[in-house]
Amino acid sequence: MIGIFDDPRIATGAVSKDAPLLQVEHLTMRFGGLLAINDVSFSAAKREITAIIGPNGAGKTTVFNCLTGFYKPTTGRLTLNREGTLFYLERMEDFRISQEAHVARTFQNIRLFPAMSVLENLVVAQHNALMRASAFTFAGLFGLKRYRTAERDAVERARYWLERINLVDRADWNAGNLPYGDQRRLEIARAMCTDPVLLCLDEPAAGLNPRESLELNELLRFIRDEHGIGVLLIEHDMSVVMEISDHVIVLDYGRKIADGAPEAVRSDPTVIKAYLGEEEDEELPPEIAADLEKKTGGEA
Amino acid sequence: MAAGNVRTAEGALDLPAILKDCLMSALVVFALAAPIIGLRTIDTPGGLGIDYRFDDVALAVLAGFVGRLLVNIYWAYGGRRRPPAKVDAIKGDSFASFMKKVGLYGGPVAILFAVAMPAMPFADRYVLDVAILVLTYIMLGWGLNIVVGLAGLLDLGYVAFYAVGAYSYALIATYFGWSFWVCLPLAGVFACFFGIILGFPVLRLRGDYLAIVTLGFGEIIRVVLLNWYEFTGGPNGVSGIPRPSFFGLNFARIAPEGEQTFHQFFGLEFSSVHRIIFLYYLILALALITNFVTLRLRKLPIGRAWEALREDEIACRSLGINPTNTKLTAFAIGAMFGGFAGSFFATRQGFISPESFTFIESAVILAIVVLGGMGSQIGVVIAAIFLIGGTEVFRELEQYRMLAFGGAMVLIMVWKPRGLLAHREPTLKLPPTAKAEAKPLAGAGGAA
Numbered sequence: 031m032i033g034i035f036d037d038p039r040i041a042t043g044a045v046s047k048d049a050p051l052l053q054v055e056h057l058t059m060r061f062g063g064l065l066a067i068n069d070v071s072f073s074a075a076k077r078e079i080t081a082i083i084g085p086n087g088a089g090k091t092t093v094f095n096c097l098t099g100f101y102k103p104t105t106g107r108l109t110l111n112r113e114g115t116l117f118y119l120e121r122m123e124d125f126r127i128s129q130e131a132h133v134a135r136t137f138q139n140i141r142l143f144p145a146m147s148v149l150e151n152l153v154v155a156q157h158n159a160l161m162r163a164s165a166f167t168f169a170g171l172f173g174l175k176r177y178r179t180a181e182r183d184a185v186e187r188a189r190y191w192l193e194r195i196n197l198v199d200r201a202d203w204n205a206g207n208l209p210y211g212d213q214r215r216l217e218i219a220r221a222m223c224t225d226p227v228l229l230c231l232d233e234p235a236a237g238l239n240p241r242e243s244l245e246l247n248e249l250l251r252f253i254r255d256e257h258g259i260g261v262l263l264i265e266h267d268m269s270v271v272m273e274i275s276d277h278v279i280v281l282d283y284g285r286k287i288a289d290g291a292p293e294a295v296r297s298d299p300t301v302i303k304a305y306l307g308e309e310e311d312e313e314l315p316p317e318i319a320a321d322l323e324k325k326t327g328g329e330a
Numbered sequence: 331m332a333a334g335n336v337r338t339a340e341g342a343l344d345l346p347a348i349l350k351d352c353l354m355s356a357l358v359v360f361a362l363a364a365p366i367i368g369l370r371t372i373d374t375p376g377g378l379g380i381d382y383r384f385d386d387v388a389l390a391v392l393a394g395f396v397g398r399l400l401v402n403i404y405w406a407y408g409g410r411r412r413p414p415a416k417v418d419a420i421k422g423d424s425f426a427s428f429m430k431k432v433g434l435y436g437g438p439v440a441i442l443f444a445v446a447m448p449a450m451p452f453a454d455r456y457v458l459d460v461a462i463l464v465l466t467y468i469m470l471g472w473g474l475n476i477v478v479g480l481a482g483l484l485d486l487g488y489v490a491f492y493a494v495g496a497y498s499y500a501l502i503a504t505y506f507g508w509s510f511w512v513c514l515p516l517a518g519v520f521a522c523f524f525g526i527i528l529g530f531p532v533l534r535l536r537g538d539y540l541a542i543v544t545l546g547f548g549e550i551i552r553v554v555l556l557n558w559y560e561f562t563g564g565p566n567g568v569s570g571i572p573r574p575s576f577f578g579l580n581f582a583r584i585a586p587e588g589e590q591t592f593h594q595f596f597g598l599e600f601s602s603v604h605r606i607i608f609l610y611y612l613i614l615a616l617a618l619i620t621n622f623v624t625l626r627l628r629k630l631p632i633g634r635a636w637e638a639l640r641e642d643e644i645a646c647r648s649l650g651i652n653p654t655n656t657k658l659t660a661f662a663i664g665a666m667f668g669g670f671a672g673s674f675f676a677t678r679q680g681f682i683s684p685e686s687f688t689f690i691e692s693a694v695i696l697a698i699v700v701l702g703g704m705g706s707q708i709g710v711v712i713a714a715i716f717l718i719g720g721t722e723v724f725r726e727l728e729q730y731r732m733l734a735f736g737g738a739m740v741l742i743m744v745w746k747p748r749g750l751l752a753h754r755e756p757t758l759k760l761p762p763t764a765k766a767e768a769k770p771l772a773g774a775g776g777a778a
Contacts, residue, residue, distance in 0.1 A: 098648060128650030135648050143641035146634075147756035154638045155649045160631035167659075170630040171623075181758075189760060201760035224649055
């Protein structure tokens with residue numbers, strides 16, 4: 031990693047072990063005249079699920095796209111701490127963020143490889159490790175033992191995740207033929223196969239039924255507790271957010287309006303205001319007030 | 331056109347509808363026939379003149395009308411109208427399973443047949459020549475299949491690499507006199523190099539844009555070959571390209587001073603077919619190497635990355651796959667096989683000129699890949715036999731050959747829109763025996 035010239039994207043040494051896994055500082059993203067993210071700072075820790083919530087268009091997915099290199103932020107610093115090495119994500123190309131900094135993500139609209147089998151989807155995710163093992167194809171071409179072992183390990187890792195998401199029986203199915211909920215979980219498993227330190231999930235519970243939502247909660251808790259990685263979660267489903275997240279960040283119109291434990295955020299007046307609108311202070315017109323009075327009186 | 335509404339709701343014949351349908355058909359025939367059949371250029375004393383053949387047009391229109399009427403009558407009395415979707419699906423399924431079997435077991439059978447072919451009684455010089463041509467296109471199809479079928483990069487200029495391979499062998503052999511066996515790898519290296527040179531700037535483009543740029547690149551190569559007169563001979567091409575030798579034994583009737591020829595060495599009667607058979611086995615070997623390398627690459631991480639890139643590039647980026655490098659390898663390896671095929675073409679023909687590397691060649695190779703079913707190896711073989719061998723079969727039809735051929739292609743694409751062999755086998759399957767220690771993990775989480 032350290033060459034003759036220092037890589038400006040990476041800093042090594044002199045990093046406190048307590049530094050957060052991800053530190054976002056003054057992140058701003060501007061599309062022409064539109065300020066999608068306005069000076070947002072937050073951090074995410076290892077072994078924690080950090081949820082980012084907010085009304086539609088608040089800039090949640092834009093934060094993800096900046097983190098995973100799909101957008102280059104206008105300003106701001108995104109620092110990922112992987113075992114004492116700092117990666118400045120805003121300086122890295124998208125595929126290097128996954129390759130070197132080990133940040134994995136899923137997408138709001140599922141992006142599997144639909145014509146490839148479930149197992150192949152999970153093995154493709156281990157591409158970089160397998161490429162090294164196959165000596166960039168040459169060892170693989172001649173079927174050397176080193177590559178064969180690596181491939182067997184890759185399949186075993188895939189099997190491990192297939193067991194986690196209950197898809198062992200459908201390993202040889204085309205991914206595109208799976209039911210929707212299975213596709214969602216497969217995408218998470220595929221992201222986990224890249225061996226990430228930070229997993230970014232963009233609305234993983236969207237379109238899931240209540241039972242599948244519960245399974246998802248189980249899976250995310252398992253990932254956090256057993257694999258000890260940080261999970262960053264965008265979600266609208268409050269049953270998921272409040273149930274499993276350790277830390278909630280609320281965005282509205284590109285600004286951070288709240289940051290804290292789920293209980294605290296839930297009762298935060300600014301958050302309620304952002305979601306439900308401001309309470310009307312003005313007096314209601316007398317006839318409506320009278321109607322309202324009558325109605326509530328009648329019910330009581 | 332309201333095709334097939336031959337009966338009214340009450341079940342009576344709907345004559346006006348039938349008549350309208352037939353008139354529409356006649357009109358279409360007229361629009362086509364008026365310029366194609368109606369006008370004919372003839373030599374007049376003053377130059378080129380036009381002869382009008384209205385009676386022939388009238389005949390064609392009448393034939394169109396009556397033909398459509400007959401179809402309508404067939405539909406009206408017992409004949410099945412457009413087959414309902416269900417029937418189609420059942421038919422499609424049985425065909426698909428048949429083709430799946432062809433895909434699985436057809437390969438070895440086809441290889442055995444190809445190896446034994448020169449010894450068969452019908453294999454005369456003409457058959458072998460056609461077979462060599464078909465094999466050349468099979469090899470080109472397999473090479474392009476890496477780029478289009480696996481990596482999903484639409485390349486309309488594949489013939490450029492074929493030309494680079496052919497010219498690099500022809501020029502090295504005529505300028506320096508190096509042997510075919512030295513030039514063959516060199517031709518591959520050159521084509522590969524050109525693939526990388528082209529690939530670097532254009533692989534950021536996607537879909538249609540990439541197709542246009544590769545089309546342009548194909549034309550650039552051809553135009554350069556045409557105009558660089560001092561080096562490539564321009565439109566005159568390169569002639570007198572040396573023939574390959576069999577481990578130093580050439581196929582001439584009389585050996586040069588101090589050398590032996592193939593027939594002398596093996597004590598055979600001289601026959602010009604020996605050289606053809608040798609060329610046949612040469613291209614068969616080259617094509618099979620292409621096939622085995624492709625099949626092998628497909629099962630390696632690089633091959634899976636190609637297919638993943640074809641499926642979803644953004645997902646690939648999020649998994650840490652470098653899209654540019656991955657596409658570049660596909661482009662370069664595809665180009666390399668094109669180069670090998672090109673140098674074979676040069677040595678077989680003994681003469682090459684830019685005319686052999688026009689856009690139509692790229693189109694034919696692409697048609698082979700698409701018709702065969704993108705990414706299918708056996709599909710390429712079937713499509714190449716149909717497309718290249720088919721034009722030979724239709725040779726009897728003389729000027730209507732391409733018409734019949736085009737019609738057959740349209741029918742196949744209507745019948746199998748995803749290509750003859752659209753089935754894809756996964757590159758690896760989950761081995762059935764689970765590791766013992768993996769079992770408890772499944773129970774621990776309880777994600778039912």
